[in-house]
Amino acid sequence: MYDIVIGLEIHVEMKTKTKLFCGCSTEFGAAPNTQVCPVCLGLPGTLPQVNKEAISLAIRAGGVFGSTIQPISQFSRKNYMYPDLPKAYQITQYQEPICIGGGIEVMREGERVMIRLERIHMEEDPGKLMHPEYEFFSLADYNRSGIPLIEIVTKPDLRSPEEAVEFLKALRTQLEFAGISDCRMEQGSLRCDANISLKEPGTEILGTRVEIKNINSFREVQKALEKEVKRQSDLLRFGEGEKIVQETRKWDTGKGRTISMRSKEDAEDYRFFDDPDLPVIQLTQGQIEAAQADLPTETAIQRRERFQMSYGLSEEEATKLTEDAVLARLMDQAGEGHSDPRKVATWILTEGLCLYRSGEGFRVDASTLLVLLETVESGGLSHSAAKQVFESLWKIGGTVDDTIQVLGLQQNSDQDELTDLIAKIVAENPQAIAEIRAGNGKAFGFLMGAVMKETKGTANPKIAKALIEAELKR
Numbered sequence: 001m002y003d004i005v006i007g008l009e010i011h012v013e014m015k016t017k018t019k020l021f022c023g024c025s026t027e028f029g030a031a032p033n034t035q036v037c038p039v040c041l042g043l044p045g046t047l048p049q050v051n052k053e054a055i056s057l058a059i060r061a062g063g064v065f066g067s068t069i070q071p072i073s074q075f076s077r078k079n080y081m082y083p084d085l086p087k088a089y090q091i092t093q094y095q096e097p098i099c100i101g102g103g104i105e106v107m108r109e110g111e112r113v114m115i116r117l118e119r120i121h122m123e124e125d126p127g128k129l130m131h132p133e134y135e136f137f138s139l140a141d142y143n144r145s146g147i148p149l150i151e152i153v154t155k156p157d158l159r160s161p162e163e164a165v166e167f168l169k170a171l172r173t174q175l176e177f178a179g180i181s182d183c184r185m186e187q188g189s190l191r192c193d194a195n196i197s198l199k200e201p202g203t204e205i206l207g208t209r210v211e212i213k214n215i216n217s218f219r220e221v222q223k224a225l226e227k228e229v230k231r232q233s234d235l236l237r238f239g240e241g242e243k244i245v246q247e248t249r250k251w252d253t254g255k256g257r258t259i260s261m262r263s264k265e266d267a268e269d270y271r272f273f274d275d276p277d278l279p280v281i282q283l284t285q286g287q288i289e290a291a292q293a294d295l296p297t298e299t300a301i302q303r304r305e306r307f308q309m310s311y312g313l314s315e316e317e318a319t320k321l322t323e324d325a326v327l328a329r330l331m332d333q334a335g336e337g338h339s340d341p342r343k344v345a346t347w348i349l350t351e352g353l354c355l356y357r358s359g360e361g362f363r364v365d366a367s368t369l370l371v372l373l374e375t376v377e378s379g380g381l382s383h384s385a386a387k388q389v390f391e392s393l394w395k396i397g398g399t400v401d402d403t404i405q406v407l408g409l410q411q412n413s414d415q416d417e418l419t420d421l422i423a424k425i426v427a428e429n430p431q432a433i434a435e436i437r438a439g440n441g442k443a444f445g446f447l448m449g450a451v452m453k454e455t456k457g458t459a460n461p462k463i464a465k466a467l468i469e470a471e472l473k474r
């Protein structure tokens with residue numbers, strides 16, 4: 001067995017309206033090359049101008065993770081030629097990044113461990129290349145070119161693939177809570193590269209480091225790291241002299257394995273130098289404090305523990321709810337307004353979570369959710385009808401009353417109509433009636449279920465129950 005040593009480099013798109021060095025929009029999803037100008041296309045003779053909002057968000061990121069903000073930092077040019085980078089250099093920060101140090105806590109064997117950050121620096125995103133299958137050309141979209149990024153670099157403090165994922169989840173929620181990025185991995189606004197090496201237990205000497213690029217979801221991070229650990233330990237144990245090479249490997253999601261991309265370049269290959277077009281960034285204490293005003297003070301672990309304590313949730317429930325800032329906020333706002341916050345949590349987890357994960361909108365707010373729960377509790381809506389209302393509120397929005405009207409779920413309290421229906425159901429289910437008489441409670445639930453199915457969940461549950469009981473006494 002070898003010890004695993006992992007360091008991460010995370011690229012995060014900051015939530016600015018415009019790009020880092022020009023006024024082009026950063027909106028996601030526009031037609032290719034419609035959000036470009038001479039600056040972000042890298043045309044000769046253009047001059048970049050720094051976006052103040054981006055600097056301010058980078059300072060906030062440093063604040064969230066406890067980094068030191070450097071009063072003086074600088075942009076450099078990282079030179080390389082690739083079609084996604086028409087200037088043939090990327091503007092980034094090299095020797096003087098805006099933030100140094102800091103860290104994020106994760107749990108390791110029940111103890112809190114600080115995963116230290118090396119630095120956070122700003123840089124511009126390159127464009128995006130697409131390689132259509134079976135074609136002899138590639139396509140370039142420069143809408144992304146120049147979108148402001150922060151790159152968060154950790155020290156090699158992570159000890160397992162699971163820990164790397166926990167770290168990333170904590171990082172993401174903190175960035176979302178602080179309004180720095182919306183961290184949508186599926187849209188590429190949070191991307192992760194991992195450096196991984198193995199070492200003999202008890203020694204401090206790290207093995208050869210391999211970088212894995214192109215990992216685009218938390219699940220893939222875990223899979224890619226597990227595969228790479230296995231590949232390296234197999235090489236060390238059975239490689240018969242074949243060595244681990246220092247290289248960059250690409251994670252192939254489809255094939256579920258890493259593939260060698262190129263031997264790893266060193267910093268000198270990029271011929272970094274200070275960008276002569278951009279002034280040094282000088283920050284006063286006042287500017288730093290202003291950018292860090294109203295930062296969330298709670299860490300991801302603290303939030304999870306508070307959810308367990310104040311809302312009476314299990315660790316698993318609290319973890320699921322706090323992994324995402326949107327859900328955590330909904331829980332906090334609705335939980336405050338309800339006498340039994342567990343009920344709120346149950347609705348969000350059982351009905352909301354999969355809707356949320358499927359990406360189908362998020363249009364329900366805390367007060368609407370509370371109105372819905374109240375309607376169910378007062379008997380004004382059956383549970384199954386409430387589920388339909390919830391789904392519609394989540395996807396489309398609107399008020400509880402309007403949604404009930406639109407979906408035709410007004411509760412049916414028409415005694416005559418229900419009596420006829422129940423008589424029919426009882427007549428059709430002699431087996432269930434016999435079981436109820438023999439004391440089987442489940443069979444009663446079966447009849448209720450049949451009534452709800454026939455009425456599409458609109459039967460008033462109290463009235464339906466009373467009518468079934470009356471019918472059984474006949």
Ligand SMILES: [Zn+2]
Nearest residue numbers: 022024037040
């Ligand atoms: Zn532009």
